[in-house]
Amino acid sequence: APAPSVPPIAQLLLDAFTAYGNPADLTIAQLADHLVAADPGTWGLWEGKHNRQIMIxxxxxxxxxxxxxxxxxxxxxxxxxxxxxxxxxxxxxxSALS
Structure with a gap:
């Protein structure tokens, strides 16, 4: 379970970095794929649309x-x-979490 000090959105981001092997940075496109897979109800609203990355x-x-x-x-x-x-x-x- 995530530590209570880590908000769910931050945990989602950390999970995305973990899934990619903890690189120094991830693009919105890379994060988008992970977010949509983790929670399609919130993040999957723009699938197939040209503005998907902007909206995510x-x-x-x-x-x-x-x-x-x-x-x-x-x-x-x-x-x-x-x-x-x-x-x-x-x-x-x-840094934001510490």
């Missing part, structure tokens, strides 16, 4: 804010991905 990203921010967590997003370096997708960093999640 917004909803994620909203859930984090409601949980009282401030977790900054960043952009992947252009050298890694020229589209520079939005990412969440594992260290930022741990």
């Amino acid at each position: 990203g917004r909803t994620l921010k909203k859930h984090l804010k409601e949980a009282g967590l401030t977790i900054p997003t960043a952009r992947l370096e252009a050298a890694v991905d020229p589209k520079r997708p939005t990412i969440y960093r594992l260290t930022d999640i741990h």
Whole structure:
């Protein structure tokens, strides 16, 4: 069971990082796949839609804010991905929870 100090949304993020082998960061697209699988009722509303990542990203921010967590997003370096997708960093999640 998750520690009581970890809000469910943060636990979902940590679970996503665990599923990917705890990389330094994950893109919204990677997180979206995990969130939809974990809770299709909340996160699966935009499946097959062009704005899926935008809406999941917004909803994620909203859930984090409601949980009282401030977790900054960043952009992947252009050298890694020229589209520079939005990412969440594992260290930022741990910092927000500590």
